[in-house]
Amino acid sequence: PQPLAALRTLSGNTVRFLERGQLDVASTNLKTINELIDRMGRITASLRSFARRGDDQGRASLGKGVDAALQLLGSRMESLPLQLHRDFTDVQVQIDQTRLEQILVNLIGNALDAMQSQPQPTLWLEGEEFDGKYRLRVRDNGHGIDAEARKHLFEPFFTTKPGEQGLGLGLTLSASLAAATGGHLGVEHPASGGTTFVLSLPLVSPTPAEPI
Structure with a gap:
């Protein structure tokens, strides 16, 4: 329990x-x-x-990470009449590929949970470059998060899920994985409803050309 x-x-x-x-x-x-x-x-x-085990020196494809997460969550997505909007670039970010997929499975999985009773569930995956990082927004039109729960979202063992669904560690671990590579995981609460998790990760710098 x-x-x-x-x-x-x-x-x-x-x-x-x-x-x-x-x-x-x-x-x-x-x-x-x-x-x-x-x-x-x-x-x-x-x-x-x-x-925090060592500096995360990996590099990952954002597109592959999203595809892998959606594949892993396939059966849960099929149970919903889900509309999926993808509007991001397949950039290379500084994080291990498996760690990126762990974060995305958690964020998209949470969004699916929040939309279980939504008659027209919609998931937006929207990206933009900003200050050397790539920012991916994972936005749903689910039930949203109440004001009290918002204060504790990233605390270990805090969960809004009923019964014994989850330990309440997913967001804590995801935030730690993002921070380990110099990134950040935050949350926004749109006035229109639902929840948006914002994952920012450093972009892989292009290798500088050798001087001639």
Whole structure:
């Protein structure tokens, strides 16, 4: 189960047990809470070390990354009457190809989740060059993100998904992978509704010509 959801339940129950004077049960709950916090700390530390493992000196094709992500999410996309708008250039960016695909699977997957109840789900993938980086916007017309959830989006173990769907680590890891290569992952909340995640990655510089 999600550690954060378990913590919420346990802490709420512990307060009630203390009020009733059931100290043994409260004590057991507190020990479990302590173990969960340790576990969350270990997971977060290992994720951060993975994301920062050396400088990411890879290079990736944005077009191939998008195609691979869409292929991996194919069955989920087929279950929706999805309109897909692609408006970006197949540039070379400074990140390992697999890491780029991980980020895109997460962002596009989140967009698909947000549009499950949307009668006309639409996904926009829009790109532009800006200040030596390439900025890809992944925009959906889903239910959007409420004001309280917006404050915690990139925190480890935070998720808006019901039940046990996901640990709430996808955005945290994606942001770390982008940062490891000098990029950035941000979010915008369009007035028209939906959500836009903005992935900025450094462009691969053309190799300078040898002086004659």
